[in-house]
Amino acid sequence: MRNIWIIIAMLFVAGACSKSEIETWSAKPRASFYMRNDTVSFSFTTQPEGTTEGVVKLGITIAGRLADVDRHIAIKGLGGSPSNPGSRYEIVSAIIPAGKKRGDALIKVYKTDNLDIANDTLSFEVVASEEFEVGEEDHLRNAVIVSNLWTQPSWWDNYHLGEYSVKKLEIIYQVLGSTKVFENVKSWYDDDVRIAIYKLNRYCKDNNVKYNPEDESVIQFESGSK
Secondary structure, eight states, X not given: OHHHHHHHHHHHHHHHHHHHHHHHHHSOOEEEESSTTEEEEEEXXXXXXXXXXXXXXXXEEEESOOOSSOEEOEEEEEEOOTTSOOOOEEEEEEEEOTTOSEEEEEEEEEOOGGGGTOOEEEEEEEEOOSSOEEOOGGGSEEEXXXXXXXXXXXXXXXXXXXXXXXXXXXXXXXXXSSSHHHXXXXXXXXXXXXXXXXXXXXXXXXXXXXXXXXXXXXXXXXXXXX
């Protein structure tokens, strides 16, 4: 008799596990932004002359089963700063490609008059849809900082690059083509970062780049420099 009860108990546990596995397998996948509460910058000052619009990518991801078709994530635009109205944007798409867990939300931004006065921050949120539930709460919002002014980037480090100036930022774009190497710095002593700084200082020295012709020294990217 005891053996019968043991067998019944084992069958009950197995059935409960099977039910749990089925529910987990059939549950909707969850969608979120790839980076937690992140911000991405886009400046028209770094684009070719005459540029009036641009596309920004925001990384998106899912937790759940893969699919053999492209899937669309629902993104809601929360608008810009109420103190600087006038910005325009368009959510072009937000797609997880077939067989993948990551994709991109494409946001088109426009060069508007209010950006000549101040930068604007456009906020976006992942929301639930027929295909997806929402993921982790701290990964549901993301923002795009749109500008048409030369302003100090959040990644600027005075110790390694010296005091910020518009001239220095212009030199970075002229020599390196972008600020990407500095935007994703894990360590300022990484080889790619040190090489980039060397190139900037080499350029300034070889071309005698100064703030003013009468200055004694060329512009330098190092601690204590201006």
